[in-house]
Amino acid sequence: LKNLIASIFLLSGIAHAQTQLLPVLPQPSAPDPVAYQYSTIDALLAGAYDGDLSVNQLKSHGDFGIGTYNRIDGEMILVDGAAYKAKSDGTVVLAGENEKTPFAIATSFSPNYTRTITATTSLKELEEQLDSQLPNKNLFYAVRVEGQFKQVTTRAISPQNKPYKPLAEVSKTQSVFNFTDTSGILVAFRSPAFSKGINVPGWHYHYLSNDKKSGGHVLGLTLANGVVKIMPLSNIQVKIPTNEMFANTDQAVDRSAELKAVEGERKK
Amino acid sequence: LKNLIASIFLLSGIAHAQTQLLPVLPQPSAPDPVAYQYSTIDALLAGAYDGDLSVNQLKSHGDFGIGTYNRIDGEMILVDGAAYKAKSDGTVVLAGENEKTPFAIATSFSPNYTRTITATTSLKELEEQLDSQLPNKNLFYAVRVEGQFKQVTTRAISPQNKPYKPLAEVSKTQSVFNFTDTSGILVAFRSPAFSKGINVPGWHYHYLSNDKKSGGHVLGLTLANGVVKIMPLSNIQVKIPTNEMFANTDQAVDRSAELKAVEGERKK
Numbered sequence: 001l002k003n004l005i006a007s008i009f010l011l012s013g014i015a016h017a018q019t020q021l022l023p024v025l026p027q028p029s030a031p032d033p034v035a036y037q038y039s040t041i042d043a044l045l046a047g048a049y050d051g052d053l054s055v056n057q058l059k060s061h062g063d064f065g066i067g068t069y070n071r072i073d074g075e076m077i078l079v080d081g082a083a084y085k086a087k088s089d090g091t092v093v094l095a096g097e098n099e100k101t102p103f104a105i106a107t108s109f110s111p112n113y114t115r116t117i118t119a120t121t122s123l124k125e126l127e128e129q130l131d132s133q134l135p136n137k138n139l140f141y142a143v144r145v146e147g148q149f150k151q152v153t154t155r156a157i158s159p160q161n162k163p164y165k166p167l168a169e170v171s172k173t174q175s176v177f178n179f180t181d182t183s184g185i186l187v188a189f190r191s192p193a194f195s196k197g198i199n200v201p202g203w204h205y206h207y208l209s210n211d212k213k214s215g216g217h218v219l220g221l222t223l224a225n226g227v228v229k230i231m232p233l234s235n236i237q238v239k240i241p242t243n244e245m246f247a248n249t250d251q252a253v254d255r256s257a258e259l260k261a262v263e264g265e266r267k268k
Numbered sequence: 269l270k271n272l273i274a275s276i277f278l279l280s281g282i283a284h285a286q287t288q289l290l291p292v293l294p295q296p297s298a299p300d301p302v303a304y305q306y307s308t309i310d311a312l313l314a315g316a317y318d319g320d321l322s323v324n325q326l327k328s329h330g331d332f333g334i335g336t337y338n339r340i341d342g343e344m345i346l347v348d349g350a351a352y353k354a355k356s357d358g359t360v361v362l363a364g365e366n367e368k369t370p371f372a373i374a375t376s377f378s379p380n381y382t383r384t385i386t387a388t389t390s391l392k393e394l395e396e397q398l399d400s401q402l403p404n405k406n407l408f409y410a411v412r413v414e415g416q417f418k419q420v421t422t423r424a425i426s427p428q429n430k431p432y433k434p435l436a437e438v439s440k441t442q443s444v445f446n447f448t449d450t451s452g453i454l455v456a457f458r459s460p461a462f463s464k465g466i467n468v469p470g471w472h473y474h475y476l477s478n479d480k481k482s483g484g485h486v487l488g489l490t491l492a493n494g495v496v497k498i499m500p501l502s503n504i505q506v507k508i509p510t511n512e513m514f515a516n517t518d519q520a521v522d523r524s525a526e527l528k529a530v531e532g533e534r535k536k
Contacts, residue, residue, distance in 0.1 A: 135515070139508055139515075195465065197464050198463070201520075236505070238506070239503055242407070247404035
């Protein structure tokens with residue numbers, strides 16, 4: 001499979017003037033990598049902010065991921081097996097092993113491709129560059145960007161109290177942070193269109209600075225240069241919460257407009 | 269988990285005048301059952317009729333399921349570990365182990381609940397009865413109905429040739445069969461609303477007569493009496509095809525109207 005996809009990549013003429021393709025290295029990873037997903041984006045949008053999956057349990061499914069914590073207490077950045085929490089007060093802490101998540105996606109990160117970006121690029125340009133590398137938009141992708149950033153704008157949401165309001169309402173009160181001249185890691189997932197209802201179709205990035213002091217859900221950025229590592233995922237395992245909160249959410253309504261409001265660029 | 273759900277079921281007052289609840293039997297099944305899904309309904313609707321998953325591979329993920337075969341050559345009924353093919357010429361055959369499917373869902377069937385239906389009921393009434401048993405509509409369910417039917421209407425589609433047309437067009441030429449006074453098995457799945465794009469939200473039934481001579485995708489029925497076995501599924505594993513046909517499908521369009529046309533009751 002990986003060889004096949006690698007061939008497609010090589011045949012698709014992906015050289016950019018501003019990028020440099022590094023050799024495709026065969027990886028000794030599992031033959032059929034799985035993205036593990038807990039709960040659904042539609043449940044989160046509806047206000048199902050309490051899950052039953054612990055950080056420890058999530059880590060058993062991967063060392064790389066994004067999500068949030070119960071009560072929407074901050075943004076999760078799971079990287080190199082450590083789960084960080086970017087909080088609404090601007091701090092970043094390691095999450096406790098027994099803290100729980102209402103929504104997360106994770107995988108055992110084993111990239112198939114590595115490339116470099118040497119020119120300054122906005123979030124929109126970064127997405128266009130990444131998309132140009134992915135001829136098959138009907139897979140999931142986990143992507144790690146290690147970069148120098150001229151600027152990163154993130155958000156984090158403060159912990160909510162019951163009764164929970166829908167995420168589109170809650171996100172209006174989010175904290176927004178601007179970091180300049182920062183180096184760190186983007187933990188990104190690209191989800192295919194057919195995953196609507198379950199995950200965020202398209203790109204979804206969380207950021208963690210190398211000093212582990214800043215991060216969050218990315219609303220905008222200017223990337224000076226960086227290394228991009230790409231892992232296609234042709235398996236997705238969805239764990240559906242069996243708690244009452246999830247069971248009672250109305251997931252039959254179309255929440256795509258709410259999702260756009262919550263996930264889109266909201267620079268201030 | 270099963271005990272929890274069983275408690276919810278017992279508490280929800282599910283006794284119908286016309287039905288009889290049998291004891292809930294503890295099952296020695298795996299603790300966290302998985303539905304295995306190959307490809308997506310949106311890809312099938314778009315005309316991605318050739319998959320790479322063999323019948324043999326599908327069986328490694330379950331003994332109970334529904335789907336179709338490459339080129340949409342008939343309807344798949346996977347029951348008790350045997351994969352039947354209800355063809356558009358009205359015959360039913362066992363599928364070869366190396367035949368392939370472009371779309372299927374399967375599980376290792378281990379029901380949590382068994383109940384009986386003693387009164388005559390239409391497909392609509394059957395769905396209402398089943399839905400009344402399921403307080404949590406945000407799970408997947410595998411359901412097996414062993415029944416005496418006054419009437420079953422099924423359809424099957426003839427094998428297509430490339431270039432493949434969308435399923436909503438192809439299904440206009442489907443063969444429709446009416447069976448009367450037949451006994452057999454309904455292999456059914458209920459998919460939650462958030463699975464739109466991936467599977468068929470709501471109920472989806474395939475039928476196989478006990479003599480293995482008739483069957484297909486169910487468009488309508490009159491059930492005289494039967495035994496219903498219900499298995500909640502809180503894990504769904506989606507295997508995404510990596511072939512070019514799947515990669516090239518446009519799954520960003522809303523195909524819910526097409527799906528309704530293809531899957532709905534189409535009695536003649």
